[in-house]
Amino acid sequence: MAERAAIVTGGSSGIGLAIARMLVEEGHAITLAARRPEKLESAAAELSSEGAEVQHVAGNMADEETVRRVVQAHQERFKRLDVLVNNAGVGIGAPVGEIQTKHLDLQLDVNLRSIILFYRECADLLRAAGAEHRNALVINMSSISGKRGEAWLSVYSASKHGVVGFTEAMNKELGGEGIKSCALCPAFVDTPMTEFAKENVPGEEMIRPQDIAEAARALLRVSPACVIPEIMFQRPGAAL
Ligand SMILES: NC(=O)c1ccc[n+]([C@@H]2O[C@H](COP(=O)([O-])OP(=O)(O)OC[C@H]3O[C@@H](n4cnc5c(N)ncnc54)[C@H](OP(=O)(O)O)[C@@H]3O)[C@@H](O)[C@H]2O)c1
Numbered sequence: 001m002a003e004r005a006a007i008v009t010g011g012s013s014g015i016g017l018a019i020a021r022m023l024v025e026e027g028h029a030i031t032l033a034a035r036r037p038e039k040l041e042s043a044a045a046e047l048s049s050e051g052a053e054v055q056h057v058a059g060n061m062a063d064e065e066t067v068r069r070v071v072q073a074h075q076e077r078f079k080r081l082d083v084l085v086n087n088a089g090v091g092i093g094a095p096v097g098e099i100q101t102k103h104l105d106l107q108l109d110v111n112l113r114s115i116i117l118f119y120r121e122c123a124d125l126l127r128a129a130g131a132e133h134r135n136a137l138v139i140n141m142s143s144i145s146g147k148r149g150e151a152w153l154s155v156y157s158a159s160k161h162g163v164v165g166f167t168e169a170m171n172k173e174l175g176g177e178g179i180k181s182c183a184l185c186p187a188f189v190d191t192p193m194t195e196f197a198k199e200n201v202p203g204e205e206m207i208r209p210q211d212i213a214e215a216a217r218a219l220l221r222v223s224p225a226c227v228i229p230e231i232m233f234q235r236p237g238a239a240l
Contacts, residue, residue: 003027013039084118127177
């Protein structure tokens with residue numbers, strides 16, 4: 001049995017892959033989950049070649065059955081869960097009068113509902129880790145848009161505000177059992193998700209995925225006496 005184990009959703013690219021790599025460096029076996037199987041397989045192969053014990057489960061996190069499948073596969077293979085990284089997310093911009101219902105549902109389901117389902121399905125595993133070392137950790141990917149609403153990204157902003165609120169509630173509900181939760185709230189990070197913005201903000205002026213991973217590393221290292229409920233990441237002198 002691995003000494004430490006983690007689930008990372010949206011782990012096939014960008015911030016999720018950077019956090020997964022950090023968790024491997026910190027001795028975690030990993031279940032990597034994302035939607036597109038080829039991209040996921042190649043990310044898992046990359047981590048394996050760096051010495052990781054890693055399995056991957058492909059599927060849409062908006063789907064309750066997929067969430068169950070990911071957690072079940074993780075439990076069967078690794079038997080324990082020390083870190084859950086709820087990172088899968090999607091942003092679809094539109095003016096409020098033109099929001100399409102399917103885009104509304106997708107953003108709420110992937111960005112917020114799936115996080116709630118993952119907590120539910122992982123509760124027993126997290127409680128076991130919390131009882132063992134008082135440092136079970138759930139990292140929830142919010143956004144700077146989860147701290148202040150953005151025009152045109154209203155649904156995304158609402159879903160990410162929900163993530164901050166749910167994280168706060170989980171700290172109150174589960175903190176006493178050694179389960180800590182942290183909402184990460186970054187401005188623009190240089191990943192495929194921000195391709196749309198790179199005409200105006202070059203990638204090299206954006207936050208690096210590794211910056212987020214380093215902050216996540218610090219979350220692993222604080223003592224059981226300390227919880228960090230939220231981290232904001234800003235670009236010097238910029239709003240987004
Ligand atoms: N980049 C930024 O500026 C920024 C800023 C603040 C917050 N965030 C948040 O950070 C998280 C990661 O984004 P990123 O920037 O690293 O983007 P990314 O490189 O595009 O990664 C997104 C990851 O999520 C997966 N994913 C997307 N929809 C999914 C679904 N329905 N089911 C399962 N997996 C899904 C993607 O895999 P597939 O493509 O195969 O589905 C991919 O692995 C998101 O929650 C995003 O909202 C990003």
